[in-house]
Amino acid sequence: MQKVVAVLGGGIGGLSACHHLSKSPNVSKIVLLERSGRCGGWLSSIRRDDGAVFEQGPRGVRPAGAVGRNTLNMVSELGLESEILPVTKDHVASKNRFLYVKGQLHKMPSGPGGVVRTIPPFSRPIIQSILKEILIRKGTEEDESVHAFVSRRLGSEVRFSMEDHWSGCECEGK
Incomplete structure (x- = not known):
């Protein structure tokens, strides 16, 4: 049936x-x-008038393990192989990560100094957030939403960044 x-x-x-x-x-x-x-x-690309492209959400696929192989198999089944841009670990794009928050581009810390200093858009050093993470207790909700988890564990600056990019669609058919 x-x-x-x-x-x-x-x-x-x-x-x-x-x-x-x-x-x-x-x-x-x-x-x-x-x-x-x-x-x-979460997967979305935005192209500005000046040609800059911003990827919202995940922008890469790690082809390791069963999940990576399954993802690459689906990409192949859909005929999207030409859309993949392989990037090795030593490529400049792997070493330079950016966040676009409140209309500004911020380079993510890439060395020990960036972990101990406060670097915008963050309000405290990353090492402080990591140490605080160890001490944070589990939420009281039986089923915690992603929004509540991120707010509780990572703070409002990350939560507000998430809210700026929340979207979806209406589609039907087979």
């Missing part, structure tokens, strides 16, 4: 579920339900 399946959320997990469900002979229709106007969730 063929089934109609609803998938909640058009982020990478929901889109991946739809892709795998579409190959099932037992599924006649897949309905993807999302709260906003685009698919991709």
Whole structure:
């Protein structure tokens, strides 16, 4: 008997579920339900008028292990191999990471000095956040949301950065 399946959320997990469900002979229709106007969730690229491209959320795939192989297999099945840009560990792009927060680009710390000094957009040294992380108790909620977890563990500056990039989509079909 063929089934109609609803998938909640058009982020990478929901889109991946739809892709795998579409190959099932037992599924006649897949309905993807999302709260906003685009698919991709955290995965999103924004191109500014000056040509600069900003990646929101994850921007890379680590091809190690079963999860990495499965991801690369799905990329291949979808015919997206030409969209992948391999970057080695010693490449300049691997060593230079940036955060775009409140309209400004901030280089992430890349050495010991950056861990002990306060570097914008952070309000305290990263080492202080790491040491504080060890001492923070588990949340009191039985089922804690990602938003609550990030707020409690990493602070408001990271939480507000997350809120700026929250999005989704409305899609239907098989």
